[in-house]
Amino acid sequence: MSKLPSLLATDVDFERTGFQTGTLRLPWSHDRSAYGHVPIPLAVLNAGAGTGPTVLLTGGNHGDEYEGPVALMKLLQRLPSMTIRGRLIVIPALNFPAFINGTRTSPIDRGNLNRLFPGARNGQPTEMIAHYVETELLPRADIVIDLHAGGASFEHAPTLLASPPADDERRALYFDLVRAFGAPNTMIMDLLGEDRTFAAAAERHGKLFLCGEFGGHAGCDAANLAIVESGLHRVMYRLGIVPEDHPAPPGDTRFLRVDGARHYVYSPLAGVFEPAFALGDCVREGQIAGRLFDPHEPWQAPREIRFRADATVMCMRTFARVEPGDCIALLAADTRAD
Incomplete structure (x- = not known):
């Protein structure tokens, strides 16, 4: 600098x-x-x-x-x-x-x-x-x-x-x-x-x-x-x-x-994302976060995206259209103030 x-x-x-x-x-x-x-x-x-x-x-x-x-x-x-x-x-x-x-x-x-x-x-x-x-x-x-x-x-x-x-x-x-x-x-x-x-x-x-x-x-x-x-x-x-x-x-x-990468949910592909959660939800590891549809092959089954931790949804994407790497949700788990 x-x-x-x-x-x-x-x-x-x-x-x-x-x-x-x-x-x-x-x-x-x-x-x-x-x-x-x-x-x-x-x-x-x-x-x-x-x-x-x-x-x-x-x-x-x-x-x-x-x-x-x-x-x-x-x-x-x-x-x-x-x-x-x-x-x-x-x-x-x-x-x-x-x-x-x-x-x-x-x-x-x-x-x-x-x-x-x-x-x-x-x-x-x-x-x-x-x-x-x-x-x-x-x-x-x-x-x-x-x-x-x-x-x-x-x-x-x-x-x-x-x-x-x-x-x-x-x-x-x-x-x-x-x-x-x-x-x-x-x-x-x-x-x-x-x-x-x-x-x-x-x-x-x-x-x-x-x-x-x-x-x-x-x-x-x-x-x-x-x-x-x-x-x-x-x-x-x-x-x-x-x-x-x-x-x-x-x-x-x-x-x-927020505990590292497992509290971030990202889209792996381009598509249209259907969330299966709401802001403030308490979610579990392995629970479905949502489904990703391919608009170019709409007859294909959507890809399921799952949470990787037990936590609370603190932030969620408002845009349904996603690209690879777009953050869909941010989670956080309860902790102490110390």
Whole structure:
């Protein structure tokens, strides 16, 4: 990663006390605009140095996931009248080109921001966003909360994705924040070695990182939006940023763990998939997950796909049309919070 400063610039002064709005200017020279840039909106509310932690709040890492961006846009409406300790940096749509386009990846370069960290100073636009986050935003933050949903291709049970730190003191605070957020589910992810994510970048910088998946179908579900809004408020209260608490969640979070490749269900072939399960189902190893039909030979018997573990379905594909390697479902099994 280049040691030169990011090519992104901003008219926001992160150190200035008070409330500011502005943009990150992402350079983009193209046929219609030789000296153009993409303005990425952000806001900062800063109570002053030494008053409390800095929390970075982001949504729109993928552009077809809406509960997070809507929750953060609603928070932006309240920021000017809020009294806080510490500093809030709020970016409702981090991959703004993808968000405006309503797609998982950027229409500029097809970049999936959450698979491009640490990014590249002189790279494609999405790589440049990742580089700015890695070099400018993460060093400023103490806690990072990145809000996701399943997007167009997935429906995800409302779930906080946990990346607990190893040392005992920070781990205890981390699980305090997890319980304060109060999502119905908290899942310890296994991304099968994937280390290009925002979570991996935060871990490299030693930051506490919370992520969450709250819905899907590229919609904005009212119940999931309420979980996000109340969860954010409770976390800010637990950190001492806001003075007022929020009503406790209706129940304790359920802790689950993704256990390697056996908790992923993939399509082995192209075709049309008929699911034999629903989101939230408890399934058994060997149980039929669904049937895969070949549209080119519809007279052939469908291929049966089976689960490889006893677990709960936390995420399922919304698109019936599949290609080899498409993820059909993600499972997780109950675990303890330690």
